[in-house]
Amino acid sequence: MSYSESIAANVRAEASRRNVKSHELAELLGFSETSLRKRLNGLIEFRPSEIEKISIYMEVPIEELTRHVVGGVA
Structure with a gap:
C-alpha cells in the first residue's frame, strides 16, 4: 500500500x-x-492543507491520518 493510499485509508x-x-x-x-x-x-493524493483541515474538523491528531499503514489495516 502506498503512502497516499494509507492516508486515504486512515x-x-x-x-x-x-x-x-x-x-x-x-x-x-x-x-x-x-x-x-x-x-x-x-x-488523487490529499494535499497537506487538506489533511490538516480534516484533522481539525474530526478532532483527530494529524499523525493518525498520516501514519503509514502496512498490510491494508487502518
Whole structure:
C-alpha cells in the first residue's frame, strides 16, 4: 500500500468511526463528492492543507491520518 493510499485509508477509517459523511468532508474541502471519492480511493493524493483541515474538523491528531499503514489495516 502506498503512502497516499494509507492516508486515504486512515481518513476513511476515522470518518467511519466518527460518523462523518463524505458530503461533509467534500463541503469542508470545497470539493465535489466525486473529487473527494477520488482522494478517498487513493486515486488523487490529499494535499497537506487538506489533511490538516480534516484533522481539525474530526478532532483527530494529524499523525493518525498520516501514519503509514502496512498490510491494508487502518
